[in-house]
Amino acid sequence: xxxxxxxxxxxxxxxxxxxxxxxxxxxxxxxxxxxxxxxxxxxxxxxxxxxxxxxxxxxxxxxxxxxxxxxxxxxxxxxxxxxxxxxxxxxxxxxxxxxxxxxxxxxxxxxxxxxxxxxxxxxxxxxxxxxxxxxxxxxxxxxxxxxxxxxxxxxxxxxxxxxxxxxxxxxxxxxxxxxxxxxxxxxxxxxxxxxxxxxxxxxxxxxxxxxxxxxxxxxxxxxxxxxxxxxxxxxxxxxxxxxxxxxxxxxxxxxxxxxxxxxxxxxxxxxxxxxxxxxxxxxxxxxxxxxxxxxxxxxxxxxxxxxxxxxxxxxxxxxxxxxxxxxxxxxxxxxxxxxxxxxxxxxxxxxxxxxxxxxxxxxxxxxxxxxxxxxxxxxxxxxxxxxxxxxxxxxxxxxxxxxxxxxxxxxxxxxxxxxxxxxxxxxxxxxxxxxxxxxx
Amino acid sequence: xxxxxxxxxxxxxxxxxxxxxxxxxxxxxxxxxxxxxxxxxxxxxxxxxxxxxxxxxxxxxxxxxxxxxxxxxxxxxxxxxxxxxxxxxxxxxxxxxxxxxxxxxxxxxxxxxxxxxxxxxxxxxxxxxxxxxxxxxxxxxxxxxxxxxxxxxxxxxxxxxxxxxxxxxxxxxxxxxxxxxxxxxxxxxxxxxxxxxxxxxxxxxxxxxxxxxxxxxxxxxxxxxxxxxxxxxxxxxxxxxxxxxxxxxxxxxxxxxxxxxxxxxxxxxxxxxxxxxxxxxxxxxxxxxxxxxxxxxxxxxxxxxxxxxxxxxxxxxxxxxxxxxxxxxxxxxxxxxxxxxxxxxxxxxxxxxxxxxxxxxxxxxxxxxxxxxxxxxxxxxxxxxxxxxxxxxxxxxxxxxxxxxxxxxxxxxxxxxxxxxxxxxxxxxxxxxxxxxxxxxxxxxxxxxxxxxxxxxxxxxxxxxx
Numbered sequence: 051x052x053x054x055x056x057x058x059x060x061x062x063x064x065x066x067x068x069x070x071x072x073x074x075x076x077x078x079x080x081x082x083x084x085x086x087x088x089x090x091x092x093x094x095x096x097x098x099x100x101x102x103x104x105x106x107x108x109x110x111x112x113x114x115x116x117x118x119x120x121x122x123x124x125x126x127x128x129x130x131x132x133x134x135x136x137x138x139x140x141x142x143x144x145x146x147x148x149x150x151x152x153x154x155x156x157x158x159x160x161x162x163x164x165x166x167x168x169x170x171x172x173x174x175x176x177x178x179x180x181x182x183x184x185x186x187x188x189x190x191x192x193x194x195x196x197x198x199x200x201x202x203x204x205x206x207x208x209x210x211x212x213x214x215x216x217x218x219x220x221x222x223x224x225x226x227x228x229x230x231x232x233x234x235x236x237x238x239x240x241x242x243x244x245x246x247x248x249x250x251x252x253x254x255x256x257x258x259x260x261x262x263x264x265x266x267x268x269x270x271x272x273x274x275x276x277x278x279x280x281x282x283x284x285x286x287x288x289x290x291x292x293x294x295x296x297x298x299x300x301x302x303x304x305x306x307x308x309x310x311x312x313x314x315x316x317x318x319x320x321x322x323x324x325x326x327x328x329x330x331x332x333x334x335x336x337x338x339x340x341x342x343x344x345x346x347x348x349x350x351x352x353x354x355x356x357x358x359x360x361x362x363x364x365x366x367x368x369x370x371x372x373x374x375x376x377x378x379x380x381x382x383x384x385x386x387x388x389x390x391x392x393x394x395x396x397x398x399x400x401x402x403x404x405x406x407x408x409x410x411x412x413x414x415x416x417x418x419x420x421x422x423x424x425x426x427x428x429x430x431x432x433x434x435x436x437x438x439x440x441x442x443x444x445x446x447x448x449x450x451x452x453x454x455x456x457x458x459x460x461x462x463x464x465x466x467x468x469x470x471x472x473x474x475x476x477x478x479x480x481x482x483x484x485x486x487x488x489x490x
Numbered sequence: 491x492x493x494x495x496x497x498x499x500x501x502x503x504x505x506x507x508x509x510x511x512x513x514x515x516x517x518x519x520x521x522x523x524x525x526x527x528x529x530x531x532x533x534x535x536x537x538x539x540x541x542x543x544x545x546x547x548x549x550x551x552x553x554x555x556x557x558x559x560x561x562x563x564x565x566x567x568x569x570x571x572x573x574x575x576x577x578x579x580x581x582x583x584x585x586x587x588x589x590x591x592x593x594x595x596x597x598x599x600x601x602x603x604x605x606x607x608x609x610x611x612x613x614x615x616x617x618x619x620x621x622x623x624x625x626x627x628x629x630x631x632x633x634x635x636x637x638x639x640x641x642x643x644x645x646x647x648x649x650x651x652x653x654x655x656x657x658x659x660x661x662x663x664x665x666x667x668x669x670x671x672x673x674x675x676x677x678x679x680x681x682x683x684x685x686x687x688x689x690x691x692x693x694x695x696x697x698x699x700x701x702x703x704x705x706x707x708x709x710x711x712x713x714x715x716x717x718x719x720x721x722x723x724x725x726x727x728x729x730x731x732x733x734x735x736x737x738x739x740x741x742x743x744x745x746x747x748x749x750x751x752x753x754x755x756x757x758x759x760x761x762x763x764x765x766x767x768x769x770x771x772x773x774x775x776x777x778x779x780x781x782x783x784x785x786x787x788x789x790x791x792x793x794x795x796x797x798x799x800x801x802x803x804x805x806x807x808x809x810x811x812x813x814x815x816x817x818x819x820x821x822x823x824x825x826x827x828x829x830x831x832x833x834x835x836x837x838x839x840x841x842x843x844x845x846x847x848x849x850x851x852x853x854x855x856x857x858x859x860x861x862x863x864x865x866x867x868x869x870x871x872x873x874x875x876x877x878x879x880x881x882x883x884x885x886x887x888x889x890x891x892x893x894x895x896x897x898x899x900x901x902x903x904x905x906x907x908x909x910x911x912x913x914x915x916x917x918x919x920x921x922x923x924x925x926x927x928x929x930x931x932x933x934x935x936x937x938x939x940x941x942x943x944x945x946x947x948x949x950x951x952x953x954x955x956x
Contacts, residue, residue, distance in 0.1 A: 098852070106876075107875075145789060145851070
């Protein structure tokens with residue numbers, strides 16, 4: 051990285067390489083999400099009011115001071131930003147208006163750039179223009195690939211049907227080409243979906259490994275027994291699908307309300323919409339990449355589960371994106387008050403993907419002219435592929451992976467340290483308790 | 491110009507600062523002063539305190555000394571208007587009073603527009619008679635004085651009074667009769683009638699009970715004008731409305747009180763006779779938590795430090811521990827601010843083994859409904875862990891908010907800052923500030939500010955005569 055030479059100028063506050071102050075850190079964080087965290091005077095209101103942070107290792111006060119002091123290594127190994135779901139109570143009650151919630155959001159972006167060894171995400175987060183150019187480049191590549199594979203006017207590319215008859219009917223002008231004649235699904239699979247999924251998975255997995263190294267392996271205090279990786283796996287899966295921590299943003303010690311009361315008061319709307327949007331996204335992603343043949347069909351009466359899948363996901367994506375766009379526009383709740391350009395890019399691209407996808411399906415079902423289908427399919431791909439290529443590894447989308455994985459890693463570390471404590475002698479525990487008393 | 495013609499100095503507020511300024515001015519010069527006080531007694535917030543820090547002597551002690559100084563002053567040189575508020579302050583025009591002869595181009599044949607006044611203010615010197623304002627006409631509204639000076643505070647009237655009022659002197663923690671005396675040190679030393687509660691003509695029991703002909707329930711409000719040469723604003727403060735700090739539960743949970751209420755609970759003449767009993771069940775409060783910066787240093791409430799709350803809580807912690815050796819005190823703080831020599835006071839409080847300090851502001855308070863105990867949530871920053879602390883009673887260190895009397899001032903400028911404090915930016919217009927009207931301060935610093943304001947008044951007067 052180019053900033054390495056500058057990093058070396060940092061001062062070493064206690065002779066430990068782990069605590070080198072990084073002078074550029076404040077600037078680096080502010081570059082990708084300006085927040086007034088320098089105002090913080092360390093009163094601890096944020097940590098105490100946070101319904102999500104743990105009693106033993108609360109956030110976000112410690113993140114505030116680590117950011118102020120440029121303690122880059124501490125922040126790089128910190129999983130807590132991913133455990134925050136931005137309920138905004140910290141920002142609401144902050145006596146300095148230092149907006150800890152906004153810093154945690156910026157730190158999530160910053161951590162994405164830390165895990166990303168290519169440096170691309172840093173560029174995309176820093177510059178709006180860079181992101182648009184990146185999206186455009188991928189779109190152009192899709193366009194060229196399409197032109198080479200299927201041409202720029204609708205004609206049959208299918209090998210199954212006889213060439214001559216299709217040519218003849220095209221000349222006649224009345225015969226409608228089916229989508230699979232013009233754009234065979236297997237070609238989309240081999241030339242678009244599969245290469246993309248391989249590249250994206252490779253990138254994302256390498257980033258996740260990087261995250262694992264920085265947050266788990268480099269933490270010398272905890273040694274994780276091998277068995278735990280499997281026994282804690284349920285945490286990963288469970289949290290991925292339920293995002294249950296989101297609901298805990300509404301937990302208040304003072305007012306004990308039942309789940310259903312909160313539900314009826316609309317307190318869970320944000321969480322549930324988010325789950326709806328995420329599951330829709332995941333369903334369609336898996337569906338389109340793995341089972342494209344089911345979706346890209348000329349048959350009006352597709353298999354029942356495909357319809358169910360399709361409808362659930364279409365409604366989820368359209369409703370979800372409009373809901374979050376509305377929240378970001380009205381800015382009434384803390385977590386929607388500040389919108390980074392990557393937040394908007396994600397919502398808009400997702401909406402456009404869903405919209406063009408639904409239109410495409412409608413064109414096919416209602417037998418609209420084949421040229422409409424042909425061009426709309428091209429446009430659809432020129433939106434969805436850039437979105438996936440740019441957003442999945444390098445930008446906002448990556449939180450879909452990092453969040454549940456961070457919960458998984460945090461659970462591993464917590465369980466492991468508890469096991470370590472249990473193994474340690476009773477005498478050690480006593481002295482630790484005495485030390486804790488002294489701290490009070 | 492003869493001294494007989496000299497106008498008095500107006501002092502807004504008869505609290506400790508106002509009284510001090512009045513005494514300093516009259517003792518150092520031949521001037522006379524008029525003190526306008528909104529309460530029916532003078533002495534202000536100091537009388538509501540149990541003890542002063544750092545010496546922990548009773549608050550009425552210092553007040554009594556000042557009272558003796560007042561009584562030994564020349565007859566009529568210090569005039570108090572209690573139960574009074576100022577309606578309007580206007581500038582006296584140069585050619586209307588006829589007391590001073592215009593000696594410059596500015597005042598000659600000039601009707602003195604507001605623009606001319608602004609120029610004077612900006613010229614930043616005391617001037618030589620032409621640069622300064624001529625004086626102020628002040629309209630005062632005094633509430634009906636139902637009790638005259640015949641009152642001997644025998645208390646016969648209160649015995650027959652059927653109506654009750656909330657005792658605002660004790661921050662409404664108890665009630666008293668509609669005819670009442672505010673406190674044991676009250677000066678003027680007489681009873682008062684709460685016009686909002688009294689039934690007047692349909693009752694009049696007190697009038698017949700009074701053996702000194704001291705009660706006249708037909709008294710009317712009076713509005714009158716006075717003239718003043720200069721003004722000292724010592725309008726004091728009020729505690730921040732702790733109910734606005736929604737996460738701390740004041741007003742919602744009975745056992746969450748403010749620091750000023752704690753003073754009344756501890757005071758021998760307070761609602762509990764000096765025993766620190768918690769409001770919910772009258773049990774002695776043993777395990778008391780003090781929550782610092784309740785409102786102060788908080789951009790959502792008061793952005794400034796109120797300067798005295800740390801010392802006040804330390805003081806309260808000390809007397810809590812002295813009153814009951816079984817008690818314990820826990821102080822939640824951001825930083826303990828005990829500047830200069832007050833550090834010793836901090837050392838005194840913290841040397842006590844049952845006084846704990848927790849660095850971390852309390853973010854949440856909730857109640858155990860059965861016991862009435864309170865749970866305080868905070869991050870103990872020194873250990874980096876969240877704690878849930880159980881306490882019998884919580885004392886919020888509510889900040890100081892400057893009073894800002896609603897006075898029609900027209901083109902007379904009072905230079906308030908963004909937080910409502912009045913700095914001495916008004917030298918040329920002869921408007922000075924003292925006490926908490928100027929900045930958050932303890933009694934000691936308030937008295938110093940009053941001495942400073944008194945000197946400014948005399949300098950202003952001297953320069954004016956040139």
